[in-house]
Amino acid sequence: MADLWTGTIWPVAVITFYILLIAVPLMLAMAYLTYAERKIIGAMQLRQGPMTVGPYGLLQPIADGVKLFFKETVIPTGANKIVFVMAPMVTFVLALVGWAVIPFGPGLVLADINVGILYLLAISSLGVYGIIMAGWASNSRYAFLGALRSAAQMISYEIAIGLIIINVLITAGSLNLSQIVLAQAGMWYIIPHFPMFMIFMVAILAETNRHPFDLPEDEATLVTGYNVEYSSMTFALFFLGEYMNMILMSAIAVILFLGGWLPPFNIFPFTLIPGPIWFILKVCLVLFCFIWARATLPRYRYDQLMRLGWKILLPFSLLWVVLTSGFLVYFDMLPR
Amino acid sequence: MTPHLLLFYLFATVAVAAAVMVVSARNPVHSVLFLILTFFNAAALFILIGAEFLALVLVVVYVGAVAVLFMFVVMMLNVNFVRMRQGFMQYLPVGGLIGVILLVELILVAGTWAVADTPRAIEPRPMVAGLTNTEALGNVFYTEYFYIFQAAGLILLVAIIGAITLTLRDRGNIRRQDIGEQVHRDRATAVELKKVKSRAGI
Numbered sequence A: 001m002a003d004l005w006t007g008t009i010w011p012v013a014v015i016t017f018y019i020l021l022i023a024v025p026l027m028l029a030m031a032y033l034t035y036a037e038r039k040i041i042g043a044m045q046l047r048q049g050p051m052t053v054g055p056y057g058l059l060q061p062i063a064d065g066v067k068l069f070f071k072e073t074v075i076p077t078g079a080n081k082i083v084f085v086m087a088p089m090v091t092f093v094l095a096l097v098g099w100a101v102i103p104f105g106p107g108l109v110l111a112d113i114n115v116g117i118l119y120l121l122a123i124s125s126l127g128v129y130g131i132i133m134a135g136w137a138s139n140s141r142y143a144f145l146g147a148l149r150s151a152a153q154m155i156s157y158e159i160a161i162g163l164i165i166i167n168v169l170i171t172a173g174s175l176n177l178s179q180i181v182l183a184q185a186g187m188w189y190i191i192p193h194f195p196m197f198m199i200f201m202v203a204i205l206a207e208t209n210r211h212p213f214d215l216p217e218d219e220a221t222l223v224t225g226y227n228v229e230y231s232s233m234t235f236a237l238f239f240l241g242e243y244m245n246m247i248l249m250s251a252i253a254v255i256l257f258l259g260g261w262l263p264p265f266n267i268f269p270f271t272l273i274p275g276p277i278w279f280i281l282k283v284c285l286v287l288f289c290f291i292w293a294r295a296t297l298p299r300y301r302y303d304q305l306m307r308l309g310w311k312i313l314l315p316f317s318l319l320w321v322v323l324t325s326g327f328l329v330y331f332d333m334l335p336r
Numbered sequence B: 001m002t003p004h005l006l007l008f009y010l011f012a013t014v015a016v017a018a019a020v021m022v023v024s025a026r027n028p029v030h031s032v033l034f035l036i037l038t039f040f041n042a043a044a045l046f047i048l049i050g051a052e053f054l055a056l057v058l059v060v061v062y063v064g065a066v067a068v069l070f071m072f073v074v075m076m077l078n079v080n081f082v083r084m085r086q087g088f089m090q091y092l093p094v095g096g097l098i099g100v101i102l103l104v105e106l107i108l109v110a111g112t113w114a115v116a117d118t119p120r121a122i123e124p125r126p127m128v129a130g131l132t133n134t135e136a137l138g139n140v141f142y143t144e145y146f147y148i149f150q151a152a153g154l155i156l157l158v159a160i161i162g163a164i165t166l167t168l169r170d171r172g173n174i175r176r177q178d179i180g181e182q183v184h185r186d187r188a189t190a191v192e193l194k195k196v197k198s199r200a201g202i
Helices: A002-044 A060-070 A081-101 A116-137 A141-172 A177-182 A194-207 A232-257 A275-296 A302-330 B003-024 B028-048 B052-076 B081-086 B088-115 B133-141 B146-167 B179-183
Strands: none
Touching: A002 A060, A002 A081, A002 A232, A002 A275, A060 A232, A081 A116, A081 A232, A081 B028, A116 A141, A116 A177, A116 A232, A116 B028, A116 B052, A141 A177, A141 A194, A141 A232, A141 A302, A141 B052, A177 A232, A194 A232, A194 A275, A194 A302, A232 A275, B003 B028, B028 B052, B052 B133
């Protein structure tokens, strides 16, 4: 019995505690990301943003959450009920499980697995199911069109993301996220791989269905796309999932290109700040770029979006793979 | 019963049950969803035997790409379920025969594997200690099986080109955007000023 306790129950309890330690602050971060988005866009458009609920509108996200919670959940008559309810859950769960392998600091990671980056790629490639299931199960033309657009878009940009990740992998020589960060101790990969960083930023905008690539929820033509039939908590789960995906993708960008938890310079004033704080600061910087793009850029046309993904980003990142590997082999700099 | 064994039976049972549902579900979209569940449990079984690279590649390739295409096709086709079931009894003998043949073959393969006393032609390679899955696979792929690996890549390339050639057809009257032409427009080619005489029009 004691063996069962030390061997199974206790580790599971500890892991559950760690999961809560990651997930609860993450939900809070997501709630305040919506607040930050409204405030930043407000400032960019010379408005104040939310100001009514609490001081400086700070309690606005909580008010929004409570409002969503008290709304009625409507399931359309023609909908396929099980798939309809499952779709937002899939989106939400997939946005959460990616965090299992993200290293917040040296050794501060829930699952330090050898194939961490492949795991993240797998999780992000699954994200399309939540949307396509929602679009199909709603039994509505707008929702279905939005889902199809989204699926095609996510698959197209995932290929570019895969090739960008290959660039980072051959430079770092590991699939483990902690080791990728440690390999950047000398120089962050944003410096040698700057074009790849830019393409990655574009691709994650498309992957999370954010402006200027938010065609799946194009208000003007599709009402709001795949989630048009959803209300109350089912809608809230989609919303949570979308914002959590944004934070996850920003975290991946930070790990791959901005040196994860490492300080910008390994000298006195910078080393005072602990690693996780650096990590959070960098994630906030990338998230600001997400919101900045939303406030600045007009929406793409669908054929232009496909052209950008397949004819520009994909060939260029493929070329960069050849260049990187050629450079590393010629100068004998391949990681051992 | 160790937790490891418990997990194995859990994943194996769900995989088999989902596989049964793939062929018995009435709605083809549900079939694809159950297929995805089967893939997932197969990936979990791979992880249990320590093949984490294979497991994740299975998820990325089959669940993330192949099953999405299945889903696309199944959702877009307007399948008439009543008409699909009409010829069921007519096709049952042929289908049943093929099923029985497959079952017998599987039993034969498993049986010879279990009772054979002769050594297998190719022995499985022992895992080198201290090497991760990915490194071990790469060491074999890019050294010993290099030409076969490249040939597989070439075959895939041919398949890609074939698929594109089959679906690409030239529909004459289509309007395409020429980005270069648009960017190279300037004031001289884009704007034309005309002096319109009053009451005459252009």
